[in-house]
Amino acid sequence: MLDFTDKLKPQYDGAATLQAERNASTINVDELAKHLLSRDGFLERQERILRVLEKEKIFKKDHQMNLSRPERYHLGLARAKAVQRIMRKYSWTTSEDYKMFEYLVDEVSPYHLHLTMFATTVREQGSEAQKKYWMPKILNYDIIGCYAQSELGHxxxxxxxxxVAKWDPQRKEFEIHSPYLTASKxxxxxxxxxxxHAIVVAQLLLPKKGKENEYESHGPQPFIVQIRDQKTHQPFEGIVVGDIGPKYGYASMDNGYMLFDHxxxxxxxxxSRYVEVSEETCTLNRHGHPAVVYGSLTFVRGQIIMHARLILARAVTVAVRYCSIRRQFRDRDSRSDQDDEMKVLDYPTVQIRILPLLATAFALHYTGEMMYSMYIKSREAIENDDFGPLAELHSASSGLKSLCTMLTADGIETCRRAMGGHGFGGGSGLIGMNADYLSKPTVEGDNWMITQQVAAYLIKKMTSAVADPTAPPKDPTDxxxxxxxxxRGHHIPQNVAHGTETDDCxxxxxxxxxxxxxxxxxxxARVIDKKPWTKLMIQLHSLSRAYSEQILVTTFHNSFxxxxxxxxxxxxxxxxxxxxxxALHTLETSASSFILTNSVSSESIYALQDAILALMTELRPHAVKLVDAWSIPDFLLASALGRSDGKVYEELYDMAHRRNPLNRITFNPDWRSEEIVLGSGDGGRHVLSKL
Amino acid sequence: MLDFTDKLKPQYDGAATLQAERNASTINVDELAKHLLSRDGFLERQERILRVLEKEKIFKKDHQMNLSRPERYHLGLARAKAVQRIMRKYSWTTSEDYKMFEYLVDEVSPYHLHLTMFATTVREQGSEAQKKYWMPKILNYDIIGCYAQSELGHxxxxxxxxxVAKWDPQRKEFEIHSPYLTASKxxxxxxxxxxxHAIVVAQLLLPKKGKENEYESHGPQPFIVQIRDQKTHQPFEGIVVGDIGPKYGYASMDNGYMLFDHxxxxxxxxxSRYVEVSEETCTLNRHGHPAVVYGSLTFVRGQIIMHARLILARAVTVAVRYCSIRRQFRDRDSRSDQDDEMKVLDYPTVQIRILPLLATAFALHYTGEMMYSMYIKSREAIENDDFGPLAELHSASSGLKSLCTMLTADGIETCRRAMGGHGFGGGSGLIGMNADYLSKPTVEGDNWMITQQVAAYLIKKMTSAVADPTAPPKDPTDxxxxxxxxxRGHHIPQNVAHGTETDDCxxxxxxxxxxxxxxxxxxxARVIDKKPWTKLMIQLHSLSRAYSEQILVTTFHNSFxxxxxxxxxxxxxxxxxxxxxxALHTLETSASSFILTNSVSSESIYALQDAILALMTELRPHAVKLVDAWSIPDFLLASALGRSDGKVYEELYDMAHRRNPLNRITFNPDWRSEEIVLGSGDGGRHVLSKL
Incomplete structure (x- = not known):
């Protein structure tokens, strides 16, 4: 429908503004994009799959924010199935292709666990016979699997x-049972x-030696269990299973619960690759070294860092582009009424929130790359039965998982707030991403809990170093x-900044x-003073953070x-x-920790604010091109504020005026009437029926 | 439907746990509740209105999270209308009653702006004749009003x-017009x-003196405009108006856009209480002092602090109760397999996130109370034409708005993460509250922007103090x-903590x-060195924060x-x-700023961690009763994790197993079929039609 607003233009031209920003920097975006995103053919793959997705109506994101949570699951399942059909149609079958679909569709697929934890667990922990039986069905998606480990209480x-999974020596089978409500998966x-199907992780109960009516636990073990009928899709008798309901994010995913009755x-x-119950002795036979499993946990955490950098880059892309276009207020020291209002990205108060995050995305990148190489190297070592590198890898991956997901989760919200009012709107494109990403600080190892493992490792390393300070060092930590x-007896705190000059080493x-x-x-505190572990926890968390920040800084520096x-x-x-x-922004954020450890001179601390201002001024002209290099397609951004063409206001208006279903309904605002939709005469019954 | 899960109980009894927590503290909860919540009969009002709300089906929150955004507006409007009918039925007509409804229903009503900004603006800025004409219609809700100030671009x-609103001297009327797309409200x-109806704020354009075809702006002025037909509820010709679409929060609210064509x-x-266009001279006549308007802005900001404390108290209530019940891991130094797992609230790593926020809610309270008295006092002064106190009030209210909404917005998320996995679930009860509250750091004065006003005020005060250091001080800042x-020449940094002892003064x-x-x-920097304002902005933001933290600390201390x-x-x-x-947690968070200003001794900084640990240990046994005192009803909490009876797991399970509509549908997970709901034969058409 045409109306007088069709011919209106914004007061300032966003497209021209963004073009001017790009012209002002000589960074070669394509070259930098390839530098950042060539691993496993990422860029080529993104373009190839994007072309297909953009053509299929089912992946349109326009109305997604207007769907209810149950509708989001319907849509999620429909998309998951469509992806399978498309992949087969184009013969795209690698897991990298699959991950790219999920990345671009930008929602967790109801099939997500099938190819990740379900398949991985069977592959890594199944015996040869089990793999032979299950893997073809899995790869063919004849069955859909999940991984049921976490419980309501644990x-x-x-x-x-x-x-529990109790071994029945007579019938040579297991009885899986949920003794408490909190045992619910x-x-x-x-x-x-x-x-x-599900991998069900349960306490393996075997009869105690000599007391055949008493059982004892041999720890959690994975079982592969069919849970629903292939035809009716109803759960089998003795199983109660369902969806746990709406959450912060993951609307498209059916996170579930499940209980067993004997x-x-x-x-x-x-x-049974590593463990098997002996039918004769009812004992557990262990074979092989399951430490390789920790290797794959580490791999997952390495991927979390690489994922974090793309999420952060996306939030920063939106913020940098929008804040380059958004203008508000003339310079307070301006003397002319004719001056344009300032681009908000030229305010240091906006820069200080966005530009350090822009820098952080790069910091995460080089550490993600390093973790990836470290993982490959340690895999090789493991193949040669050398489990030595696992401890360092596990420690680094834990500390970094905690730090990087925190930086990213907080970073999204920082970007959002830096965008003022429109940051709160649907046009930001950050709502779904934020809601989903907020899970990361607590899943795959809670961010506060896993830092205890890092600290325990570092204490152990320091104990060795004290015991033998001249032993040949095995790694950079030694x-x-x-x-x-x-x-330490004669250390002098160092200067990192003199005036606005910095000293990288x-x-x-x-x-x-x-x-x-x-x-x-x-x-x-722990080894000499024997303090209780619990009392040290906060201190140990800070230690893990310091160690992880040090990895980010060192690795970034090594990249040069x-x-x-x-x-x-x-x-x-x-x-x-x-x-x-x-580095300097991180240093300033935790300045007192650097001061108290005598790491840095107080002269430097005084100089930090000016040094950071100067660095932001240096970076500012390149901001738009730096985010361009992350190559986040508009389809994925789904953001009016972050559009690559700068048509921010045109798109916000289009979303509101032409694509908002609520505007097709006329309401009855008179409180005297129970009618909600004007002329419907329904008296509010429609609304009530939903409650 | 009965099944084997009906008789299951959680491994640990949450109800007994919470009871034990309550028994362990001798705090008189009722007394403390009255101390905190007696202003304007809050507690009595809460109980009275709660009794009514709990009976009315339309206020049930059970299925709210499963509604789409358009459905949430339907529901919001139905509730807004129901509230009006209920208030009249019980003859509850005060604005305090109305606010209590909104607080307990816990969503922003589509009528929200009518009684706040719309009515307030007419009351404060309308002439006597205008008030006489409009106020009865407003109070009767014969018309529904809103306040249209913000625009797409500003x-x-x-x-x-x-x-713009251009005066037409011939026809003696105004022409309201949107010259750009970004002029859209x-x-x-x-x-x-x-x-x-809407209050439309527009640039008043009057002819330039002597050049009758040229116009100049006399700044933004408010106009009261009917925008929709009373019968058809359609906008009038020359007006385009609609809802802007989904946002982070405020699903029930129809935030809108509007443009005018001449x-x-x-x-x-x-x-026209303060300004009027002269029909003879086409000039603006000003009468009276509109500074009183800033008074009401300050009042709004004071309310923001009081609101913030209740929101923070709510998040903390959920976190404290849940973390008292949740157990995970035995103490690492435990020597017995028989020990219970620890309550997570006994981990210092959980305490350090939640307990300082519990303390913050009280800090906000006393400052909110103080602001309220300050507002009353300055109102009295203004009545006597003394506008002196306004500057201090405006400055304090700006700095505190910025600080308190940040503390609360961040605090909600901190509490959520401290609750681990279940904190991400719908059972937290924090999803809607968080989504709504995230607007606060940017609305009613962006949190970074308004701190510039605080700093400007403090610089002015310091300039006066330097000029005349012995003038009689007018306020605590002087x-x-x-x-x-x-x-300053002979100041010695102070000790605030010796060992675990603190010195309050x-x-x-x-x-x-x-x-x-x-x-x-x-x-x-500004007055002597004449640095550009823009370059100082980050420093000035930190100044505002320090000043506001000082108000919170001083006021809390005065309360004793x-x-x-x-x-x-x-x-x-x-x-x-x-x-x-x-105070000490705040001090630690910004330790370097205290060090660099020579405020605190480095000895104290070293002692902080232990002092804070000791304080948390002191506070821990009272945590549950302290949150009880905030008297947040279960109806408002709408949280499985935060239930006052401690039945956390029973409620989580009930929500999932018995009240989740998605579990009533059986799906077809086979990728080969386009069917989504098993047996529907619909081939996915239903889902596609929504896109």
Missing amino acids: GSNVRGLET WWNGSLGRTAT YRVPKSAML ELFQFYLKN AIVCVFKWRTADLSYRAYQ RTSTSTLSSPTPEVLRTCFRLY | GSNVRGLET WWNGSLGRTAT YRVPKSAML ELFQFYLKN AIVCVFKWRTADLSYRAYQ RTSTSTLSSPTPEVLRTCFRLY
């Missing part, structure tokens, strides 16, 4: 799971409405701790020194010696500015 | 609004589908600055000293001399622990 503490993705499964249900022990050193000093304090040096000017210099900004 | 910068609550309104449309100037002093020192630095001393033991001592915890 998540982090896997050893405390309440579901809970949160397990794809379980609620979708899955036909439910019997055959012996073959227990995945080297650092030995250096620290040698120098000194930056790396202060992050390292702080980690070593906090490790030493933790060692002292290797990968980034081949890029054309000015990109390497701009990345160095990102490095400095990330 | 929010914070009100002077930059693009909508935007975000205005109740405008989208509900309102019949739309004519009579002269009487301009609210006193502080004079004290600072006298002592020293705490107040260091917060004051930091504020004064940062004010002096800002004065130096007055209100809290009458409470029975141990409440006054526990509140003192809250004061110390809030």
Whole structure:
């Protein structure tokens, strides 16, 4: 419908503004994009799959925000199935292709757990016979699987799971049972409405030796269980299963619950690559080293970092583009009424929120890449029965998972607030992403809990270093701790900034020194002073954070010696500015920790604010091109504010005026009448029926 | 439907646990509740209105999370109308009653702006004749009004609004017009589908003196405009109006957009208590002092603080209760397999996130009360034509709005994460509250922007203090600055903590000293060194935060001399622990700022961690009773995790298993079929039709 608003234009032209921003920086965006996103053919794959998705109506995101949660599951399932058909049609069958679909569709698919935890667990923990039986059905999606580990009462503490699987020596089978309400499986993705099969993790109960009526637990073990009838899709007798209901995010996913009433499964249900119940002795035979499983946990956490950088880059893309276009107020010191209002990205109060996050996305990138190589290397070591690197890898991956998901989750909200009023609107494109991402700080190892593991590792390393300060160092942590022990008597806090000049090597050193000093304090408190672990927890959490920040800073700095040096000017210099900004901003955020560990001179702390301002001024002209390099397609952004063409206001208006279903209904606002939709005469019954 | 899960119980009994927590503290909850919530009969009102709401089906919250956004507006309107009918039925007509409805229903009503900004603006800015004409219609809800100020292109910068109202000297009327797309009114609550009338804020254009074809703006002025036909509820010709679509929160509210095409309104449309266009000279006559308007802005901001404390108390209520019941892991130093798992609230890593926020809710309370008295006092002064107190009031209210809404918005998310996995679920009861509250840091004055006003005020005060350091102080800020100037040459950083002992007066002093020192630095940078305002913005934001934190700390401390001393033991001592915890935690969070301003000794900084641990240990046994005192009814909490009876797991399970509509549908998970609901044969058409 045409009306007088069709010919109106915004006061300032967003498209021209963004073009001017791009013209003002000589960064080669394509080159930088390839540098960041070439692994596994990411960029080529993105383009290929995007072309298909954009054509299919079912992936349109326009009305998604107007759907109810049950409708979102309907849609999620329809999309999951459509993706399978499309992948087969184009013969795209790699898991990288699949992940790209999920990334671009931007919602967790009800099939998500099938190819991740379900398939992985069977592959890694199934015996050869089990794999032979199950893997073809899995790869063909003849069955849909999920992974049922967490329970209503236990998540982090896997050893405390309440579901039991009791061995019946007579019938040579297991009886799976939920003795308490809190034994209910809970949160397990794809379980609620979708899955036909589940990996059920349960306490394996075997008869006690010599007392055949008493049972004892041999710890949680995985069982593969069919839970629903293949035809009717109804759960079998003895199983209660369903969807747990709406959550912050994951609207499209059927996170489920499940309880068992003495439910019997055959012996073959227990995945038995590493463990098997002996039918003769009713004991558990262990074979092989399941530490390789921790390897895959580490891989998952490495992927979490790579994922975090893309999520953060997306929030920053929206914020940088919108804040380059949005103008508000003339400069307070301006003397002319004719001056344009300032772009809000030119306010330091906006820069200080967005630009350090822009820098952080790059920091995450280089550490994600490093973790990936570390994982490959340790896999090789494991193949040669060398489990040594696992501890360092596990520690780094835990600390980094905690830090990076926190930075990203908080970063999304920081970007949103920096966008003022429109940041709260649907045009931000951040609502769904934020709602989904808020799960990350607590899943796959709670961000506060897993840092205890990091600290325990560092205390152990420091204990060794103290015991033998001249042993040949096995890794960078040994080297650092030995250096620290040698120098702590005569260490001088370092200068990282003089005026607005920064010293990159000194930056790396202060992050390292702080980690070593906090490790030493933790060692002292726990090993020497024998303080209770619980009392130290906050201190240990800070230690993990310091250690992880040190990894980010060191790895980013190392990248200058290797990968980034081949890029054309000015990109390497701009990345160095990102490095400095990330590091100094981090330093300022935790300044007191650097001061108390004598890492940094107080002179530097005074200089920080000006140094950071100067770095942001250096970075500012490149901001739009730096976010362009992350190559987030408009289809994925789904954001009026972040559109690559800068038509922010045109799109916001179009969404509201032409694409909002609520505007097709006329309401009756008179309180005297119970009618809601004008002329419907329904007296509000429609609304009441929904309650 | 009965099944085997009906008889299951949780492994640990939540109800007994919460009872034990309550038994372990001797705080008199009723007494403390009255102390906190007696103003305007809050507690009595809450109970009275709750009794009615609980009986009416339309206010049931059970299925609310399963509704789509358009359905939420339907429901919101139905509830808004129901509230009007109920209020009349019971003859409850005060605005306090109305606010209590909105508080307990816990969603922003589509009528919200009618009684707030719409009515207030007519009352405060309308002439006697205008008030006589409009107020009866408004109070009767014969018309529904809204307040259309913000535009697509301008929010914070009100002077930059693009909508114009041009005086036509011939026809003696105004022509309202939207010259750009960005002139579109935007975000205005109740405008989208509900309102019949709007206050439209537009640039008043009058002919330039001597050049009758040229116009100039006399700044934004409010006009009262009927926008929709009383019968058909359709907008009039020349007006385009609608709902802007889904947002982070406010699903029940129809935030709207509106544009005008040379739309004519009579002269009487301009609210003319303070300004009027002369028909003879076409000039603007001003009469009276509109500063009183700023008074009401301040009142709104004072209410924001009181609201913030209740929102924060609600999040903390949920977190404290759930974390008292949730158990996970045995103590790492435990030597027995028979020990219960620990309550997660006994982990310092959980305490450090929740208990300082519990303390913060009380800090906000006393400052909210203080702001309220300050507002009453300054109203009286204004009646006597003394506008002196306005500047201090406006400054304090701006800084505190920024700080308190940030603390609360961040606090909700901190509580949520502290609850681990279940914190992400719908059972938290925090989803809607969080989505709505996230608007607060950017509305009613963006939290970063308004701090500039605070800093400007403090710089002005410091400039006066430097100019005449012995003038009789007019307010506490003058006193502080004079004290600072006298002592800055020989000031010694203070100890606030020795071991685990704290010094309350020293705490107040260091917060004051930091504020004064940062004010002096800002004065130096701007007034002496003449630095550009823009370059100082980050520093000025930190100054505002320091100043506002100082108000919270000082006011909390002052409460011990007055209100809290009458409470029975141990409440006054526990509140003192809250004061110390809030203050020391704040101090630790910004430790470097206290160090750099020489406010606090480094000895104290080293002692902080242990002091905070000790305070949390003191507070811990009272946590449940302290949140009980905030008297948030279960109806409002709508939280399985936060239920007052502790039946956390029973309720989570009930929500999932018995009240989740998705579980009534059986799906077809086979990718080969386009059918979504099993047996429907619909081939996915239903889903596609929604896109």
